[in-house]
Amino acid sequence: MSHAEPFAGALDRLAGARMFQAEGKVTRVAGLAVESNGPACAVGEECLLLSANGTILSRAQVIGFANDRVFTMPVDHVQGLSVGSRVVGLAKRPEIAVGPHLLGRIVDADARPLDATSTPPGEAYYPLSAAAPGALGRARIESPFVTGVRSIDALATLGRGQRIGVFSGSGVGKSTLLGMIARHSESDVNVIALVGERGREVRDFVEQELGEEGLSRSVVFVATSDEPPLRRIRAALAATAAAEYFRDQGKNVVLMMDSITRVAMAQREVGLSVGEPPSTKGYPPSVLSLLPQILERAGSVAAGGCITGVYTVYVEGDDLNDPIADAMRSLLDGHVVLSRDLADRGHWPAVDVLKSLSRLMPQVAAEEHLELARVLRSRLAALYDAEDLVLLGAYQAGSQPLIDAALAAREATRTLLSQERDDGAPLESTIELMRAAVRAGGDAG
Numbered sequence: 001m002s003h004a005e006p007f008a009g010a011l012d013r014l015a016g017a018r019m020f021q022a023e024g025k026v027t028r029v030a031g032l033a034v035e036s037n038g039p040a041c042a043v044g045e046e047c048l049l050l051s052a053n054g055t056i057l058s059r060a061q062v063i064g065f066a067n068d069r070v071f072t073m074p075v076d077h078v079q080g081l082s083v084g085s086r087v088v089g090l091a092k093r094p095e096i097a098v099g100p101h102l103l104g105r106i107v108d109a110d111a112r113p114l115d116a117t118s119t120p121p122g123e124a125y126y127p128l129s130a131a132a133p134g135a136l137g138r139a140r141i142e143s144p145f146v147t148g149v150r151s152i153d154a155l156a157t158l159g160r161g162q163r164i165g166v167f168s169g170s171g172v173g174k175s176t177l178l179g180m181i182a183r184h185s186e187s188d189v190n191v192i193a194l195v196g197e198r199g200r201e202v203r204d205f206v207e208q209e210l211g212e213e214g215l216s217r218s219v220v221f222v223a224t225s226d227e228p229p230l231r232r233i234r235a236a237l238a239a240t241a242a243a244e245y246f247r248d249q250g251k252n253v254v255l256m257m258d259s260i261t262r263v264a265m266a267q268r269e270v271g272l273s274v275g276e277p278p279s280t281k282g283y284p285p286s287v288l289s290l291l292p293q294i295l296e297r298a299g300s301v302a303a304g305g306c307i308t309g310v311y312t313v314y315v316e317g318d319d320l321n322d323p324i325a326d327a328m329r330s331l332l333d334g335h336v337v338l339s340r341d342l343a344d345r346g347h348w349p350a351v352d353v354l355k356s357l358s359r360l361m362p363q364v365a366a367e368e369h370l371e372l373a374r375v376l377r378s379r380l381a382a383l384y385d386a387e388d389l390v391l392l393g394a395y396q397a398g399s400q401p402l403i404d405a406a407l408a409a410r411e412a413t414r415t416l417l418s419q420e421r422d423d424g425a426p427l428e429s430t431i432e433l434m435r436a437a438v439r440a441g442g443d444a445g
Contacts, residue, residue, distance in 0.1 A: 041089040094128045105119065138301060163332050243255040379413075416433040
């Protein structure tokens with residue numbers, strides 16, 4: 001009896017009657033895609049890549065087909081793949097084990113712990129790809145979600161179940177801002193996906209930005225930049241599935257993904273490997289299809305529980321009209337823009353409040369809060385327009401009451417909008433600082 005026969009028997013028991021047709025052989029490897037003459041599987045289903053003697057080389061996922069040719073892509077790093085290697089269908093879609101055991105853990109895209117310690121069995125299995133809640137099955141967003149970050153809570157207030165994007169170039173403080181939200185927000189559970197990060201940055205984020213306090217009510221999914229594209233995509237999908245599990249337990253969940261741009265880049269690799277036509281900056285149509293499938297799974301549901309989504313968006317060259325940034329703005333319920341200029345001046349967090357917007361602020365913030373925000377925004381906008389005149393000393397006091405008010409309240413406004421990383425702010429104290437900043441400028445506004 002060959003080594004392959006007992007393994008094939010185990011697969012028969014797993015996949016049932018479909019196994020008689022759920023096997024093929026590799027005919028070609030082109031880039032990242034593996035082409036074979038079978039198995040008869042649906043797109044998205046899992047397969048195993050086996051050597052001729054039955055040794056498992058890697059898991060794979062069906063990503064497309066043409067006539068009798070099936071295109072799969074390895075989920076794991078693979079060595080030893082050759083023409084004639086077996087492709088065995090498992091007749092199932094990827095899923096992860098979820099449960100309370102995930103809290104406080106750092107796991108990979110399969111929800112397996114990265115610290116090599118044992119983990120209890122999961123309470124349930126959730127599919128990586130699931131349908132979003134129906135449009136009429138969602139609850140209206142009416143309660144504020146307090147992040148503990150004053151610049152956001154004051155002028156771009158979020159709602160529970162809202163989806164917001166954090167837009168910036170590299171090195172402007174996206175990860176630091178996520179850590180602040182994880183530690184200081186009102187969430188019951190944080191689900192964090194670190195997609196395409198450098199390996200060094202993962203431990204830095206967990207220990208420096210998240211800390212013990214944040215990790216204790218968080219689960220961190222990690223897929224570093226060297227992992228295959230499907231694993232990077234799976235990390236984002238697994239984090240979303242875990243957030244759905246905690247939401248179904250009635251929890252107030254914040255799902256943070258750093259970054260959705262790297263998820264799009266991974267899907268670009270997948271799409272181009274199967275011959276999709278590239279469009280702007282090489283992004284094929286499947287990228288613009290995947291993004292809403294991920295984002296729409298966040299939100300509030302009528303049955304209770306909610307997922308507030310915070311997705312970082314890397315804007316190449318600080319260009320907010322980058323195709324992914326532009327697509328994300330159209331899909332999200334608002335955006336927080338981080339400014340390199342503010343970061344260079346030592347202003348942290350470097351939130352550009354004039355470019356940031358929460359579309360749901362009018363329905364979750366109190367009337368007084370909205371009026372204070374309106375006055376502060378109008379003063380900041382006037383000061384921004386006159387900044388060159390003020391710096392050159394060419395502005396004459398008294399000529400523009402709004403600019404005078406902004407200059408008088410400059411220090412109080414800076415106190416409101418700047419914040420140390422470890423300094424979480426309740427909403428009441430944020431509103432009190434807003435009142436102080438408005439009073440400091442007098443009646444103009």
